[in-house]
Amino acid sequence: MIRFIASRIGFAALVLVMLSGFVFTLFFVAPGDPARIVAGERATEAQVAQVRENLGLDRPIIEQYFSFVGRSLSGDLGYSYRNQQPVLELIKNRMPATISLCVGAVVLWLLMGIPIGIMSARRPGSLVDRLGQGFVLIGVSFPSFVLGMAALYFLYFVPRQAGFTLFPPGGFRPFLPNPGLWAWHLMLPWFTLALTSAAIYARLTRGQLLEVLGEDYIRTARAKGLSERKVVYKHGVRSIFSPLTTQLGADIAALLGGALVTEQVFGLQGIGSLAVQSVQTQDRPVIIGVVMLAGFFIVIANLIVDFLYILLDPRIRT
Amino acid sequence: MTVLSVRNLNIDLPSGDGHVHAARDVSFDVEAEELFGIAGESGSGKSVLSQAIMGLLPGAIISGEILFEGRNLLDLPPREMQRLRGNRIAMISQDPLSGLHPFYTVGAQITEAIRTHRKVSEAEALQEAVDILGRVGIHDPDKRVHDYPHQFSGGMRQRVMIAMAIVLRPALLIADEPTTALDVTVQAQIISLLNQMRRELGTAIIMVTHDLELLSSIADHAMVMYAGNRMELGPGEAVLTAPAHPYTLGLLRSSPNHESRGALPSIPGQPPSLLIEQKACAFAPRCAAAMDICHKERPPLRNFADGTRSLCWLEDKASNTAAALPAIPEEPPAVAQSSDIVVKVSDVRLTYGGRSLFGKSINLDVLKGVSLELPRGKTLGIVGESGCGKSTLARIIAGLLPPTSGDVTIEGQSVLGLERHDWVEMRKRVQMVFQDPFGSLNPRRRVGSIIGDPFRIQKVAHGAARKNKVRELMEIVGLNPEHYNRFPSEFSGGQRQRIGIARALALNPSIIIFDEPVSALDVSIQAQILNLIARLQRELGLSYLFISHDLAVVRHVSSEILVMKAGQVVERGETEALYHHPQHPYTRELLAAADPHYRKSGGGLADPQSSGATP
Numbered sequence: 001m002i003r004f005i006a007s008r009i010g011f012a013a014l015v016l017v018m019l020s021g022f023v024f025t026l027f028f029v030a031p032g033d034p035a036r037i038v039a040g041e042r043a044t045e046a047q048v049a050q051v052r053e054n055l056g057l058d059r060p061i062i063e064q065y066f067s068f069v070g071r072s073l074s075g076d077l078g079y080s081y082r083n084q085q086p087v088l089e090l091i092k093n094r095m096p097a098t099i100s101l102c103v104g105a106v107v108l109w110l111l112m113g114i115p116i117g118i119m120s121a122r123r124p125g126s127l128v129d130r131l132g133q134g135f136v137l138i139g140v141s142f143p144s145f146v147l148g149m150a151a152l153y154f155l156y157f158v159p160r161q162a163g164f165t166l167f168p169p170g171g172f173r174p175f176l177p178n179p180g181l182w183a184w185h186l187m188l189p190w191f192t193l194a195l196t197s198a199a200i201y202a203r204l205t206r207g208q209l210l211e212v213l214g215e216d217y218i219r220t221a222r223a224k225g226l227s228e229r230k231v232v233y234k235h236g237v238r239s240i241f242s243p244l245t246t247q248l249g250a251d252i253a254a255l256l257g258g259a260l261v262t263e264q265v266f267g268l269q270g271i272g273s274l275a276v277q278s279v280q281t282q283d284r285p286v287i288i289g290v291v292m293l294a295g296f297f298i299v300i301a302n303l304i305v306d307f308l309y310i311l312l313d314p315r316i317r318t
Numbered sequence: 319m320t321v322l323s324v325r326n327l328n329i330d331l332p333s334g335d336g337h338v339h340a341a342r343d344v345s346f347d348v349e350a351e352e353l354f355g356i357a358g359e360s361g362s363g364k365s366v367l368s369q370a371i372m373g374l375l376p377g378a379i380i381s382g383e384i385l386f387e388g389r390n391l392l393d394l395p396p397r398e399m400q401r402l403r404g405n406r407i408a409m410i411s412q413d414p415l416s417g418l419h420p421f422y423t424v425g426a427q428i429t430e431a432i433r434t435h436r437k438v439s440e441a442e443a444l445q446e447a448v449d450i451l452g453r454v455g456i457h458d459p460d461k462r463v464h465d466y467p468h469q470f471s472g473g474m475r476q477r478v479m480i481a482m483a484i485v486l487r488p489a490l491l492i493a494d495e496p497t498t499a500l501d502v503t504v505q506a507q508i509i510s511l512l513n514q515m516r517r518e519l520g521t522a523i524i525m526v527t528h529d530l531e532l533l534s535s536i537a538d539h540a541m542v543m544y545a546g547n548r549m550e551l552g553p554g555e556a557v558l559t560a561p562a563h564p565y566t567l568g569l570l571r572s573s574p575n576h577e578s579r580g581a582l583p584s585i586p587g588q589p590p591s592l593l594i595e596q597k598a599c600a601f602a603p604r605c606a607a608a609m610d611i612c613h614k615e616r617p618p619l620r621n622f623a624d625g626t627r628s629l630c631w632l633e634d635k636a637s638n639t640a641a642a643l644p645a646i647p648e649e650p651p652a653v654a655q656s657s658d659i660v661v662k663v664s665d666v667r668l669t670y671g672g673r674s675l676f677g678k679s680i681n682l683d684v685l686k687g688v689s690l691e692l693p694r695g696k697t698l699g700i701v702g703e704s705g706c707g708k709s710t711l712a713r714i715i716a717g718l719l720p721p722t723s724g725d726v727t728i729e730g731q732s733v734l735g736l737e738r739h740d741w742v743e744m745r746k747r748v749q750m751v752f753q754d755p756f757g758s759l760n761p762r763r764r765v766g767s768i769i770g771d772p773f774r775i776q777k778v779a780h781g782a783a784r785k786n787k788v789r790e791l792m793e794i795v796g797l798n799p800e801h802y803n804r805f806p807s808e809f810s811g812g813q814r815q816r817i818g819i820a821r822a823l824a825l826n827p828s829i830i831i832f833d834e835p836v837s838a839l840d841v842s843i844q845a846q847i848l849n850l851i852a853r854l855q856r857e858l859g860l861s862y863l864f865i866s867h868d869l870a871v872v873r874h875v876s877s878e879i880l881v882m883k884a885g886q887v888v889e890r891g892e893t894e895a896l897y898h899h900p901q902h903p904y905t906r907e908l909l910a911a912a913d914p915h916y917r918k919s920g921g922g923l924a925d926p927q928s929s930g931a932t933p
């Protein structure tokens with residue numbers, strides 16, 4: 001078991017190293033001269049050369065890479081070409097919005113998807129099940145930005161026309177001092193980001209649970225005289241945590257992509273919009289920083305999923 | 319005292335194709351401390367019946383009465399029924415591997431059962447769980463109680479299931495095929511454990527099985543079901559020795575357990591569909607004694623002096639009626655003697671191994687030096703429990719898997735290091751037939767093209783010629799050539815095995831390796847397939863390797879037997895000699911396990927588990 005954990009951590013580190021090498025290479029093969037961008041349109045050749053030297057861009061790529069790795073290990077991700085702010089600082093400022101958005105959305109989609117799936121699976125073919133299936137169909141049929149636009153229109157714009165504010169159109173409020181305001185502002189983004197996944201999780205939960213409820217050990221549980229509630233929740237639902245956890249691990253990467261779109265739609269000043277801006281302005285240190293950070297989070301999240309998986313399934317644990 | 323009394327029970331299960339009539343007018347009584355056996359082929363309604371008693375058939379349309387301790391279970395409100403389940407009526411399922419929840423410790427699962435019905439503390443319940451685990455023969459129960467199901471072997475898990483079922487001392491225990499998923503030697507231990515428990519706790523046991531011989535040897539009363547009907551009911555001994563119903567007689571005679579050699583008297587045909595309401599005798603289309611009236615009216619109930627009752631138009635017991643005997647196919651002429659060795663395996667070893675990710679080497683010896691010889695036109699039987707390496711050996715002989723060391727020669731030619739072309743030629747001569755007639759046939763392809771596959775792969779016979787060959791093959795194995803265009807799902811298990819055999823015969827092989835060819839089939843169908851296999855050997859002069867865990871089947875078909883255990887041959891010998899004078903203790907154990915009379919006396923059975931338990 002300890003070996004398994006060690007190997008997972010080692011693998012995670014390897015992924016990050018490869019990722020850093022990959023973005024760094026991209027950085028160099030991409031067209032455009034960063035020194036010229038930093039120096040500005042009207043800079044002279046001499047000025048550009050000076051900037052290049054200042055940024056260390058004249059040194060061999062391998063050397064640059066290792067100095068980059070060394071600096072990032074000590075928490076220095078370099079400076080933005082745009083405004084000379086430290087990249088880490090920029091990212092730190094944007095982090096609360098993105099984390100709030102992502103964590104809230106995950107919690108929301110699990111809280112919506114799993115119960116809907118369970119209710120569907122308990123009585124397949126019933127009215128509840130058909131409503132659940134309808135929800136799944138709607139959820140998976142619309143891309144999240146369409147859902148976002150629709151939410152904006154019906155939950156912000158229409159009430160606004162009628163003269164009151166049901167939900168704000170976006171913007172981020174810090175969690176403290178007023179969590180209520182924070183949640184209220186994030187409500188529409190959360191739903192937008194969560195709905196598709198909630199539908200997918202409802203479908204997954206239903207399918208997995210239906211399969212589990214046909215297992216022999218469920219019959220054993222019923223034969224013991226357990227109440228139907230206990231049969232479904234203690235014996236049935238317990239078994240589907242593992243596949244759900246696996247799915248969650250796979251969805252985290254996609255979640256960041258979804259967050260990027262949602263931040264744009266609702267004008268949230270998060271990592272996603274930072275990424276979009278820095279790509280537009282070719283601000284490479286920021287791009288690299290954001291990619292590394294996203295990679296770091298995906299790797300960490302998957303590590304957590306792996307550990308959860310071990311915790312959940314004694315067949316792996318023992 | 320009567321614990322359970324089932325009266326005129328009818329069960330209809332709604333399904334996509336209409337109602338499945340899973341039980342028809344079934345009545346029986348179970349007394350306290352009795353072992354009541356229910357036997358019948360797959361799909362005869364045994365499991366449906368036991369689930370109906372447990373009240374676990376939601377959606378079923380049930381009429382009649384199920385009186386348990388005087389109350390009709392069919393009238394009980396669900397909450398009352400729930401209170402009885404696990405407490406007064408308990409159940410053990412067929413497959414202990416899937417019957418326990420994989421994510422909870424066995425202790426948690428047993429205490430859950432206790433605390434559902436009794437107000438005791440967690441600690442007290444755990445103590446009870448430890449006690450009961452000890453009683454069913456789990457060593458170190460106070461430690462094992464915290465283990466998960468996957469940490470126990472199959473037989474041990476079934477012991478845990480039994481412990482969980484009897485911990486509340488139910489009045490009735492329903493065991494639905496408690497041993498079919500287990501190895502033979504373990505089966506015998508489980509049966510004797512159940513037998514012992516009912517005596518100690520006074521629990522009545524309903525034991526469901528398709529093994530009629532096993533039942534009759536231990537059951538006080540036995541009931542034989544066919545297509546949802548109770549065909550025969552009577553004292554276990556009487557049902558076995560003097561069956562009243564032609565179906566019971568047919569079943570008994572078609573199982574290869576007897577001293578019989580040669581062709582088995584099989585029951586022709588297939589069980590009927592349960593979707594059609596039967597108005598006459600359900601067995602009539604397959605019955606050797608059928609009369610005109612049998613096809614027209616439901617048979618009456620006949621009572622005999624020894625307490626057996628039979629649903630049949632025959633006035634006398636079938637065992638006394640010559641007409642009821644299934645026709646015995648004529649004894650095969652002895653195969654020409656020959657000393658020609660077609661398969662020679664010398665000291666074959668197979669080690670799966672290598673290194674794990676972290677450099678620790680792991681080696682698994684699957685075969686530890688196996689040698690054998692198969693003479694032309696003969697059958698060599700290979701028996702042994704699951705995991706002993708039988709199938710691996712078969713794959714090596716068939717050239718599908720290279721051994722780590724040793725040599726295999728087919729008709730004088732070594733199969734190792736063959737050129738591609740020679741290998742293909744060799745593969746034509748050695749064919750395999752597998753256990754699972756469902757798994758090995760592609761469900762989306764028509765039977766004609768499945769059987770024609772070998773022709774296609776080996777590029778022989780095209781178009782109409784191929785089609786004719788396929789039809790010919792279908793006829794040889796007893797399939798209707800008209801069914802050329804059907805899909806595998808439209809055939810029964812026995813017919814699918816015929817398809818598998820036809821495919822194996824396509825390229826005129828000289829050797830066929832059968833890997834558990836009949837273990838997925840019911841007795842009456844099994845006999846048909848065994849007869850087919852024997853006939854093909856006679857007519858085509860084939861040599862067989864016949865692998866099975868079932869000693870009775872192997873004995874029936876083989877001239878020589880090889881007993882394997884843990885990758886080694888522990889004994890080999892001419893069939894009858896090995897049967898009557900087994901040398902190795904393991905062979906004796908297998909023999910004991912396969913012979914119900916041996917089991918009944920309880921003699922000679924090494925049962926280290928239960929003998930080590932404190933009663």
Ligand SMILES: Nc1ncnc2c1ncn2[C@@H]1O[C@H](COP(=O)(O)OP(=O)(O)OP(=O)(O)O)[C@@H](O)[C@H]1O
Nearest residue numbers: 331332333338340359360361362363364365366592
């Ligand atoms: N839930 C169900 N809905 C519809 N038909 C069913 C259902 N369960 C079982 N059946 C049908 O009822 C018949 C009896 O099945 P049952 O499982 O009782 O057979 P069995 O005698 O236990 O067979 P086996 O030896 O294979 O366990 C079969 O035709 C089966 O297909």
Ligand code: SF4
Nearest residue numbers: 599602605612630631
């Ligand atoms: S009633 Fe007729 S067909 Fe049915 S078992 Fe008896 S003799 Fe055979």
Ligand SMILES: [Mg+2]
Nearest residue numbers: 364365366494
């Ligand atoms: Mg069954």
